[in-house]
Amino acid sequence: MDPAIEVLSLTVHYGTSPVLWDLSFSIPRGVLAGIIGPNGAGKSTLLKTILGLIPPAVGGFRILGKNFEQVRTQIAYVPQKGAVDWDFPITVYELAEMGAYARLGLFRRLTKDDRALIIDSLNKVGLSDFQNREIRELSGGQQQRAFLARALVQQAELYLLDEPFSGVDHASEETILRIIKEMVGAGKSVIIVHHDLETVKRYFDWVVLLNTRLIGAGAASKVLTSSNLQKAYGQQFTILAEALRLSQETA
Numbered sequence: 001m002d003p004a005i006e007v008l009s010l011t012v013h014y015g016t017s018p019v020l021w022d023l024s025f026s027i028p029r030g031v032l033a034g035i036i037g038p039n040g041a042g043k044s045t046l047l048k049t050i051l052g053l054i055p056p057a058v059g060g061f062r063i064l065g066k067n068f069e070q071v072r073t074q075i076a077y078v079p080q081k082g083a084v085d086w087d088f089p090i091t092v093y094e095l096a097e098m099g100a101y102a103r104l105g106l107f108r109r110l111t112k113d114d115r116a117l118i119i120d121s122l123n124k125v126g127l128s129d130f131q132n133r134e135i136r137e138l139s140g141g142q143q144q145r146a147f148l149a150r151a152l153v154q155q156a157e158l159y160l161l162d163e164p165f166s167g168v169d170h171a172s173e174e175t176i177l178r179i180i181k182e183m184v185g186a187g188k189s190v191i192i193v194h195h196d197l198e199t200v201k202r203y204f205d206w207v208v209l210l211n212t213r214l215i216g217a218g219a220a221s222k223v224l225t226s227s228n229l230q231k232a233y234g235q236q237f238t239i240l241a242e243a244l245r246l247s248q249e250t251a
């Protein structure tokens with residue numbers, strides 16, 4: 001079967017600064033994969049590139065063996081918390097409903113089955129009692145669970161979640177993790193950006209460790225060696241800082 005994601009010689013710049021440098025790796029289907037690296041490593045940029053939001057400078061990728069355009073309805077995305085406009089007036093129900101439109105297209109009528117799926121997904125994430133509340137009124141953990149409900153309603157094949165556990169209470173973290181593991185158990189592919197090293201070994205089957213450059217990709221137990229983690233997190237001046245310094249010097 002085609003991998004969930006296959007990345008080949010991917011280089012991404014913002015202006016003249018390289019943020020991702022010559023990455024090649026693949027993530028098989030049906031695993032819970034973590035994209036791991038320190039702040040500024042390029043993790044969010046990698047997800048946004050895969051979602052077609054940032055064009056690569058060099059190289060490219062295949063998703064489920066296809067081009068992005070061919071599979072876009074099959075991909076559900078939960079953005080990083082800081083990237084969302086929380087003042088946007090939308091209720092929990094309406095947010096979950098957007099998952100159905102992502103699957104069906106904007107101008108389709110929702111059926112009884114769609115509405116049942118929305119209710120069921122809100123139930124799963126423990127937000128049935130909050131469906132008429134605006135998302136801006138919710139706690140961080142509830143907000144993440146509302147986005148997860150939207151992803152569940154979309155019934156995608158591939159789920160990309162950017163730091164779903166950050167700013168989230170312990171109970172929400174356990175709920176989110178349980179639901180994600182169920183999704184993987186049902187054969188879905190889930191890729192999570194994560195920076196907390198304490199939980200990384202417990203959460204993920206597969207790991208992509210990076211800091212601008214790829215440090216390792218593969219089974220979690222193989223990649224998460226102390227030497228690799230030292231390379232990713234341990235340097236006082238990260239490869240990125242060095243790259244930025246060099247690019248500033250030569251600018």
Ligand SMILES: Nc1ncnc2c1ncn2[C@@H]1O[C@H](COP(=O)(O)OP(=O)(O)O)[C@@H](O)[C@H]1O
Nearest residue numbers: 014019037038039040041042043044045046240
């Ligand atoms: N829109 C942008 N324009 C310019 N630089 C950016 C932009 N977004 C992120 N960066 C820079 O790219 C680097 C990687 O950012 P990001 O992908 O958000 O890292 P991570 O998610 O691993 O913390 C950082 O140095 C960040 O400051």
Ligand SMILES: [Mg+2]
Nearest residue numbers: 043044045080
């Ligand atoms: Mg990020």
